[in-house]
Amino acid sequence: MKEQKSPKISILVFIDALGWEVLKGRRFMEERLPLRRKLRSVFGFSSACIPSILTGLMPRDHRHWSFFYYSPETSPFKPLRLLGLLPRSLVDRGRVRNMVSKLIKRLYGYTGYFQLYNIPFEHVDKFDYCEKSDLFVPGGMNRGENIFDHLSRASVPYHVSDWRDSEENNLDALTADLVKGEVGFALLYMASMDALLHEVGKESPQVDQKLAWYEDRLEAILRTASEHYEEVRLFICSDHGMATVHTHLDLMSKVEGLGLEFGRDYTATYDSTMGRFWFHDEAARERITALLEQVPEGRILPLDELEQLGCDFEGDQYGELIFLMNAGVLIVPSHMGLTPITGMHGYHPDDPDSDASLLSNVEPPYPAEAITDVFHLMRAESGV
Ligand SMILES: [Zn+2]
Structure with missing residues (x-):
């Protein structure tokens, strides 16, 4: 039947x-x-x-965007700072970072996708993470x-x-x-x-x-x-x-070349296709803005455009300034990865x-x- x-x-x-x-x-x-x-x-x-x-x-409404955002008050990663005292050659190996990510995920009971990527351990205590669940x-x-x-x-x-x-x-x-x-x-x-x-x-x-x-x-x-x-x-x-990626740009070195102090003058995180900045000092804002305006491989997204894109966040949660690369330009190294790859997304819609x-x-x-x-x-x- x-x-x-x-x-x-x-x-x-x-x-x-x-x-x-x-x-x-x-x-x-x-x-x-x-x-x-x-x-x-x-x-x-x-x-x-x-x-x-x-x-x-x-x-802007569900409040999930790039994984890391500046929030030293709520950062759950303070204990990881100690790893920043160890040589980078040791702690920045992919396997070590994967192990630490797994450990954090278990210790903190995170059920979401959790990966530390390449966020530097000496600054990780300034960031919080958006996908814990x-x-x-x-x-x-x-x-x-x-x-x-x-x-x-x-x-x-x-x-x-x-x-x-x-x-x-x-x-x-x-x-x-x-x-x-x-x-x-x-x-x-x-x-x-x-x-x-x-x-x-x-x-x-x-x-x-x-x-x-x-x-x-x-x-x-x-x-x-x-x-x-x-x-x-x-x-x-x-x-x-x-x-398809056609150009690599070391945005991090350009910004660091200004001689400002990370964490004191400004905080930044470098995703594969964008740099996101928070300023703790007006002079730092002016100097970083002036520098970025001279980088032809990308552009600063104005607030009205971020509004149209639905990415204007309350309290500038994900960055006071977003510098987006032109399609096909990859930030290398970034806090997402150290090595270049063939394809990337996360450019302008x-x-x-x-x-x-x-x-x-x-x-x-x-x-x-x-x-x-x-x-x-x-x-x-x-x-x-
Ligand atoms: Zn992907």
């Missing part, structure tokens, strides 16, 4: 960095997912974009509600991947839930594309191979879903794209390589134009 099928499942597959320009000229799932649109991204890294997808809010559970946001708050309040049974787990395991976990036929909404999280694109860049044949692998696995997911559900609605979305994508086999229930609309799409698809 044939089992009764469940009526409907909506599956949203999140593929990190599957940008509109990454898909261009490629035929990834074209027949299966004929409805394809470009989504405008949010200014920032995945640490800003994913919260915007999960809440429908801009960074798991974003993918109810109550995960610094401010506002995410889709999981809505789903749990409405008692809607759903499936969500464990973002800490491998793509293979996440596919297996989704398959197991589809066979049970109990959930009506599923969010499948696929993280590896981002790492690959950083490493090899969007033009590489390895990207084609990876897309073929996704296509294969998602076809299998569709087959399983169709065996257990009458209607299968499939969406693939991303958070941003990937620009106007850059075509920043665009994300939305592919589907049905018309999206919401006129999606930006990644924040994915939140409304998820609400409509799950009925909450």
Whole structure:
């Protein structure tokens, strides 16, 4: 006797960095997912974009942006300062930093993505960190509600991947839930594309191979879903794209060349695509501003532009001055990494390589134009 099928499942597959320009000229799932649109991204890294997808809010409102922000009063990292007394050659090895990051995460009970990257230990006590909690559970946001708050309040049974787990395991976990036929909404999280694109860049044949692998696995997911559900609605979305790096700039040395004292005159953090500055002295503000105005590889973002981008934060939480690099310019070294890589994101959302994508086999229930609309799409698809 044939089992009764469940009526409907909506599956949203999140593929990190599957940008509109990454898909261009490629035929990834074209027949299966004929409805394809470009989504405008949010200014920032995945640490800003994913919260915007999960809440429908801009960074100013959910308060997740770049990981580190100046806040000596609340910094949980004071004990790490001691590591700054040890030789850099010892403590700045990737393995040592990974070990320390894991230890901190465990000691402090952080459930979010936590990585110290290359933030210097001698200054780490001046910074706090914005993603201490798991974003993918109810109550995960610094401010506002995410889709999981809505789903749990409405008692809607759903499936969500464990973002800490491998793509293979996440596919297996989704398959197991589809066979049970109990959930009506599923969010499948696929993280590896981002790492690959950083490493090899969007033009590489390895990207084609990876897309073929996704296509294969998602076809299998569709087959399983169709065996257990009458209607299968499939969406693939991303958070941003990937620009190809063409120039390296040592912004840190330029600023340090002014001879100002870090921590006394100013505090800065250097992400891969932007320098963020806090000033403790008017002269330091003037001198750093004058210096940055002479750096042609990037520009200072004026406040009205930050407002339009939804990145004007209360109390200038993430920086009093944001210096953004032109697309393709990488800050090396930075507090994110010491070595150059092929692809990078976190440039201006106007850059075509920043665009994300939305592919589907049905018309999206919401006129999606930006990644924040994915939140409304998820609400409509799950009925909450
Ligand atoms: Zn990335």
